[in-house]
Amino acid sequence: MKFDFEELPEQDRYRLLSNFVGPRPIALVTTVDEHGCNNAAPMSFFNVFSHDPPLLILGMQSRPDGTPKDTVANIRRAGEFVVHMVDMAIAKQMIITGINFPSDVDEIAFAGLTSIPSTKVGASLIKESPCAMECRASQILDYGRRVIVIGEVVQMHVHDDCIDENGRYVRPEVYQPIARLHADNYIVADNQFELKKPSDLLQLEAWAVSGPNR
Template sequence: MPAAPSPTPPPQHFDLTALPAEARYKLLTAVVVPRPIAWVCTLGEDGHVNLAPYSFFGLMGSDPPVVAFAPGNRPDGTPKDTARNIGPGGAFTVNLVSFDLAPLMNATATDFPHRHSEPGALGIALSPGVQVPTPRVAAAPAALECREVQTLTIGRTRIILGEVLGLVLQQEAVQDAARHHVNTAALDLVGRLGGRGTYARTRDTFVLDRLTYEAWQAAQEGES
């Protein structure tokens, strides 16, 4: 007789309220994947341009369009330049990251000193904003021009909510401008996997049609 299958082990539960922040980070960044990357461009008081990537980022709605991202603090507890530069009602530009730009994006994650311009140090070309004063990465396949509408602080987590005022798309990604159709595959975006160093491309896709309730009922009847 064939051997009986081994019993499936029960799921492992982690009490996040009892774990230190480092452990929570390791667990959550490993399972909430892939995460889109907000390559955020801001202006300092003296006009210097700051550019830094954040993968605690997402689109929260479309009426009005709102994005959220969570810039952390420096090890000494002071805000990073991104949060400091934006402030209440401040402008910022979210550049989306293509596969070709991933190495440059990763380089801007270097902990440069305060008021040090990453685009200047790394030779990243910028283009002026259209609806906001902050520039965008010229080679980025898409850029969202935003202004801060609310910043939430929950413990040591800071969440910046921004209304998206404008969208800049490279021409190769514009499928039909009149019908607002985008060739998403042409963006060739990357996402973050885990906490350090691992990324995913958005090339391996599949399609699932969304059913109306009536179509779902008809499908059930057809199977019975």
């Protein structure tokens, strides 16, 4: 089947892209409004795009009536936010924060999560998240109803049990983030395997004959 994205309706483009580009990591993003109220919202149009400088990118849609969502409004005003990774321990709470609450509702507290102060930004950290990244907005790009936020990571917090004693490598038996597939389907990184590229031509020839092993 072929799909002409220059002619395809918006919802069909979304369905195809989100169904086939996956799994997509989930960013549970916290911000704070002008009254000091916490906001939290999950996003699966998200990824890390650079380590030097350390950049994350978020893609957010405005509401159907064209008004900006709280996360976008708060980032535009404050220029900062925190991205939290999500594991099975907080999966249900993450879904709760995705409900369209009024702006004065603290989604962190409503979901039963714990907010603690960040180190360098005003938005709160979620204590239960295995990994959190404090970010300052580097660029905000507008594409119609879509807003692309490029954030620079200025501080990272990782649960001690998720990383080795040298602070270099993740412990895959502990850190198992979930990611979104299509519609309401998710996947958890609990079945990991190594797949190393050959280091030289001789190894490549042997690898080609035997095939990669899981």
